[in-house]
Amino acid sequence: MSVNDLFKQELKVVNLGLKSFHNDLKSQGVTVVQVNWKPKAGGKKNMLDLLSKINKVKKS
């Protein structure tokens, strides 16, 4: 399906990330679902490093 065909149909949107996109679409009457999603460890690099390390425990 081409993008143009898609926009000729009723839009049903699943939004990840900024909630303002969800709110804007909703105010225009678009069916939209906001996914409660956050980047892993809030995107904190030091915590991502620790999680990566803890997943590398040697097989006992």
Next chain:
Amino acid sequence: MIELIETANKEALEIIQNGQPTLIGLGVAGDVIPGMAKDLFLHAGPPITWEKMSGPLRGGVMAGLMYEGLAATPEEAAEYAASGKLRFDPCHHHDAVGPMAGIVTSRMPVWIIENKAYGNRAYCTLNEGLGKVLRMGAYGPEVIKHLQWMEKVLYPVLKETIEIHGPIDLKIMIAQAVQMGDEVHNRNKAATSLLIREIAPSILKTSFSNEEKIVVLEFLNSNDHTFLNLSMPAAKATLEPAGKVKHSTIVYTMARNGTEFGIRVAGLGARWFTAPAEIIDGLYFPGFSMQDANPDVGDSCITETLGIGGFSMATAPAIVQFVGGTPKDAVRYTTSMYEITTEESRAYKLPPMNFRGAPTGIDIRKVIETQVLPVINTGIAHKEAGVGQVGAGIVHPPMVCFEQALEAFVNLLEDEGLLEE
């Protein structure tokens, strides 16, 4: 490979699921709590000095000193507490837990709970009821008089009652209460009723006068939080053996001293990970606001550590009238706690969650990964000593406690040579 941690966590969860907290009797703190002494006061939360104690903790210590006869006035008590003659230690270091200020002194009567599956015990004072009470940092003459009444009348009657009745299985009682609208932290109406129903005939069989039996029954019935001081040590007794499982990332203690929030993780032993305690978002009594509030205080979030309390708020919709929010929020809180826990309780089933078990076994890795913090519902004490409770609400531990714990855990694995290069 993360089998080492998964196996350890499975073992810790098996211990928690198999726990059999049982009320076996009552005793005097100085006689039954390990390491208890006349010059030692136990308090809620992680270790703290008199200098760093907040108002409610100081107020509780002052009340304790006057109750023990070590000081005659609040001024004398404050001087004594600052003199260095008194030692302070967390309840948690002595197999005990205490609500709010959590002050335990050697003369105080305590419930004795035994985890029949593992043989360990936990202790907690008797709940003082509402109004001006030591646990909220009040230290007026009425507080001391009430503590004396508890020692002279309430304690001997209840002690003989449990001797007559025999042990009471608290796991079954909590399991029933969470199906009757309690989460057994800030709502204990059903659990307290179940307890009274269970022990009332034995109270009548005691050797005390009718007048004493009546006043004890009336007191228990007047105080919905009677059972809180049983649900807390029941949770403590259940979690404590899991705290000895090496390489487990499961949290076995969360506690606050009114200045700091602290957590302990099974694989990291007795070490506390602390950060400044938060101010509580909640409903304040008329005439009070957030400006009057002391930061988060008390050992009562041991209930949340087990998966009841705030973790099971969905099952106690009426509690939102006390802590704020809507019943829908309560379901949302409980739903989100499954994100950071490992198993569902086999004993504590929540009807509004289609009888899913309470979210059990907080994993520090999941807290960091999802950035979802444990949810705790709690009473709010006034920041100044002597005032008491000013509201109730919802609070979370500081994320930094979990971040520090994760870092320490990785360091431990590195030190033990258990991480792949």
